[in-house]
Amino acid sequence: MVREKSAKPRKQPVQKRSRQTVAVILQATARVLVRYGYDRTTTNLVAEKAGVSIGSLYEYFPNKQALVAALASAHVEELMERVDRVLCVPEEDDSALFVAALLRAGLDAHRVNPALHKVLVEQVPRIGALAASLDISSVLQRKIEATLQRRAPGLSSARARMVALVLETCIEALTHRAVVEAPEWLETGEIETEALRLLQPYFAQALASR
Amino acid sequence: MVREKSAKPRKQPVQKRSRQTVAVILQATARVLVRYGYDRTTTNLVAEKAGVSIGSLYEYFPNKQALVAALASAHVEELMERVDRVLCVPEEDDSALFVAALLRAGLDAHRVNPALHKVLVEQVPRIGALAASLDISSVLQRKIEATLQRRAPGLSSARARMVALVLETCIEALTHRAVVEAPEWLETGEIETEALRLLQPYFAQALASR
């Protein structure tokens, strides 16, 4: 099926009409992905559900991977916006509050179209363009690392990287796990409490032992 | 490509010769998966690399999913054996030692054909038979939960489940992350140290506050 895609360039939408078309195609892609899963998602089906012709789809997306990658990028961007909004709040000098804020960002992120998120994470193979688009974690980790170095200049850069990795990894894993396996713990906030019990002492100690 | 697979039953290998064939096919599947990735893995290619005919392959595996699922099951089983071997050692009454043993089990597990593990985790879509085959985490979690209830009978069953989830999730996520992103921290043991710093206080406290 999908060969060694040499990314053939496509035209950019310039008029309002075509930008609308692209948007409709992406929305349809999301719906089809969620409903049928990745490998039963075909470009023809997406075009049909979007109400545009297959020809139009290929005007703007050179292949299926590029199509899904575009959607994934948009999704990740939306997540990042939420995280940024939380990370920029200036009052988390207190380590406990900082961790809590991070955690809330993680939980929040998982509330953006969780069904799509699940498909992207579980079914879409991380290959080629998709690998980069789906690599949320490392972006986030770097972001945390930067914040850390800004707020706790005493930390060596190696330590900052390590602590950022631990925080990001655990938050991402725990929230994701809760979403798919124990949604009731999300509602009740139990997961949040438990994660704080795990991460706050760790983080406090990491800051102390500089 | 692959339709709504209605699992058509295939014959079981009974003679030594055919068992050998099945083994060879599975080994080839692993090699092909690692080398070409999931969607460029075709049944025809697997048969060719295994040195058997495509007909023989379909004697024992009804379709591609079943083939990969069989391989995944075998892999998971191998992981579980290692984990069991560690978990059954009787001397971890000390909470710190218990966590350390768990962690070592996690790290150990990731040393079983890590390349294959990576492909299975990152590329193979969790659908149908594959979803179950790849669900290592929940099996492990239940195993930890049982061990926990046996060794710390003071814990309520809800707490045991929660603590097991946290331990399993974090160990799995951290080790996996280290493997793919910072292998040097695996060599030096830094990841292990750091994970212990995170998990031991948490676990000790969880046991104390019964």
Added chain:
DNA sequence: TGTGAACCCGAGTATTTGCTCGGATTATTG
């Protein structure tokens, strides 16, 4: 050593699916 069962073979078939291309339709510009 004969016979049926288990096993193996691989060219070929039936589908699926990504994607093109020539031409119609709509917008923009001078």
Added chain:
DNA sequence: CAATAATCCGAGCAAATACTCGGGTTCACA
């Protein structure tokens, strides 16, 4: 109001790929 560009269309091609089937080969066992 041309003329040119942008957009849209969808039948159909080419290639890939999962899977079958009829027939040959090897094994178990009486």
